[in-house]
Amino acid sequence: MKNYILIMALFVALTAHAQLSLPAQSPSANIKQTIGLTEVEISYSRPSARERTIFGDLLPYNEFWRVGANAATKITFSGDVFVGDQLLKKGSYSLLAKPGVQTWQLNWYTYSSGDWNDYVEAQPVVKLQVPVNKRGIVLESLELHFQDITMESTTLLLEWEQTRLEIPIRVDEKEQISADIIKTLAGPDIFDYYAAALYLHENQTELERALEYIQKVTESPKAMFFVVTREALILQDLGKDREAKKVAERALALSKKAENKDFIRINEKIINQ
Known part of the structure; x- marks a missing residue:
């Protein structure tokens, strides 16, 4: 064991100082796939059989x-997914396998390191038993890829030599999509109006439209001090000084309540002008 550690340390040291670039025996690969609204990204290395029984x-x-090969395989989900019938929350995971003759055990761990040995003694988030299928022809290099892609599911295929595993992955996004549809069809919300007014005003373009948008927000008695201040500034730039002063008085009261000195000064300046 000591000799092994010494050899590995020497290898790492030599690699760190090597200047010669050579092809990797197990080149890295990166694949991405969208399932519904969820992005899946897999980073792994692809070893080859090279006439060996794997x-x-x-x-x-x-x-x-x-x-x-090399570093731990990393799989990242931008949203929650189900692997088989088991939930994997949004995030990055490392995948370790225990190959068997008829079934494989696939262990999913919260990703923390590129060293796969860090996970061997760790507790997996999900354990999944997957049956082994046989390929008709030999596949020289390990391959992970997606098939049977629908709007809410896919199959992650793990294939190498004559072995093929089919890993079902699905998302459950119906509620989120339904809520997004209702929200979008209902029209812009107050944050959209504020953002649009802010953009137009800062760029000093279409100030009348900027005023229309900001007033959709400030008509609420719960409008924040900085939003009401923006209305006063837009009115001032439009030359509507009397209206600007009235709105600034409201914004000043809100700014004092929020104890925001910067906006207190801005509104006092508008009123004095």
């Missing part, structure tokens, strides 16, 4: 494998 020989059955 499963049950080079990779013994019932021992952990990193599902790739």
Whole structure:
């Protein structure tokens, strides 16, 4: 064991100082796929068989494998997904496998390191048993890819040599999509109006439209001090001084209540002008 550690340390040291660029034996790969509204990204390395027997020989059955080569395989989900029937929350995961003759155990861990050994003794977030299927022809290099893609599901295929695993992944986004549809069809919300008014005013363009948008927000008695101040500033730039002063008095009271000195000064200046 000491000799192994010494050899690895020497290898790392030599690699760090090497200037010669050579092709990787297990080149890295990165794939992305959208499922519904969720983005899935997989980063892994692709070892090749090179006339070796892989499963049950080079990779013994019932021992952990990193599902790739070099660093730990990393899978990132931009939203919550179900792997099989088990929930994986939004985030990044490392995937380790225990190959078997008829089934594989796939362990999903919260990603924390590129060193796959860090996960061997850790508690997986999800354990999944997946049956083994046989390919008709030999696949030289490990491949992860997606098939059978619908608006709410896909199959992640793990294939190498004559082994094929089908990992079902699905999303449940109906409620979110329904809420987005209702919100969008109902029209812009107050934040959209404020953002539009802010853009137009800061760029000194279409100030009448900027005023129309900001007043859709300030008509609410719950309008924030900085929003009401923006209305006063737009009125001032439009030359509507009397209206600007009245709105600034409201904004000043709100600014004092919020104890915001910057906006107190801005509104006092508008009133004095």
